[in-house]
Amino acid sequence: VCAAVDEGGVYVLGDGPGISSPELPAVLQLDGSFPNPFQAETLIRFALPSAGHVNLRVYDMSGRLVRTLADDDMNAANHAISWDGRDHNGDLVGAGVYFCRLEAAGQIQTQKMLRVE
Numbered sequence: 001v002c003a004a005v006d007e008g009g010v011y012v013l014g015d016g017p018g019i020s021s022p023e024l025p026a027v028l029q030l031d032g033s034f035p036n037p038f039q040a041e042t043l044i045r046f047a048l049p050s051a052g053h054v055n056l057r058v059y060d061m062s063g064r065l066v067r068t069l070a071d072d073d074m075n076a077a078n079h080a081i082s083w084d085g086r087d088h089n090g091d092l093v094g095a096g097v098y099f100c101r102l103e104a105a106g107q108i109q110t111q112k113m114l115r116v117e
Contacts, residue, residue, distance in 0.1 A: 024076050025049045030102040030109035037114035038085070044069070044111075045080045046102050055079060055103040058113075066093060074104075085115055 025047030025054050033042040044056065056070035083100075087093055095117045102109045 001092050002037050028061050028105050028107050032111045033113045037116045043080050043082050044100050047078050048076050050076045059099045061097050
């Protein structure tokens with residue numbers, strides 16, 4: 001089955017010559033950020049095995065919320081969201097250790113990130 005879409009090219013269900021459907025993740029997984037440590041921006045990758053509501057937040061060492069990167073319903077897939085090192089006011093945060101917290105499917109996973117100057 002193949003269908004044209006307005007954005008993103010062609011969606012394919014099943015396999016065909018030179019085309020295959022992406023595999024859905026088997027488990028919820030916070031793959032961490034890259035690069036880590038980072039200066040200007042880092043890409044946070046995570047996998048959702050089923051569609052549902054996702055919260056992706058950044059906290060500082062004292063546990064204060066720095067920024068909410070996602071608070072939305074998302075499809076089952078591999079995802080990536082970038083963080084530009086700014087807080088919820090748009091101010092650049094200082095160098096130090098930050099924690100990325102993923103909440104989805106009744107689970108919570110946390111990864112450490114290091115911002116350097």
